[in-house]
Amino acid sequence: MDDFRARDCEVLAVSVDSQFSHFAWKQTALDKGGIGNVQFPMVSDLNKSISRDYGVLLEDGIALRGLFIVDRDGIIRHELVNDLPIGRNIDEILRTIDAIQFHQEQGDVCPANWAKGKEAMKPTAEGVAEYISRNYGGDN
Secondary structure, three states: OHHHHHOOOOOOEEEOOOHHHHHHHHHOOHHHOOOOOOOOOEEEOOOOHHHHHOOOEOOOOOEOEEEEEEOOOOOEEEEEEEOOOOOOOHHHHHHHHHHHHHHHHHOOEOOOOOOOOOOOEOOOHHHHHHHHHHHHOOOO
16 A cells, blocks of 8 residues: 555445445455555445446346546546456556556556666657667667
């Protein structure tokens, strides 16, 4: 949570389970299958409208694991929907937030495998060509 707070981000969990299930998960220790005392709000989506609106609800009423990064203007800047057995990667989420914030501040775009502190490129054909030339030898 400190990493998200340092980026001025809020974290919110939504599930199709009840508030009572959420409370039970929070009261259950990690080593007993619970989630412990998480420090972010958990929203119960019992009527499944949020899951449906975000496109993660399967026909049988089960919700896939979705992650949505929403900017201050309410625009979804990144979405990731995983099949049920696949977890998410917090480091990749933080890297994506860094890239979004970098672009908002600098206007440059972040190439594949970009990480905070690395070079980005101008969002033009010339900017891309210059970036590739500097980083990949140009003729490769």
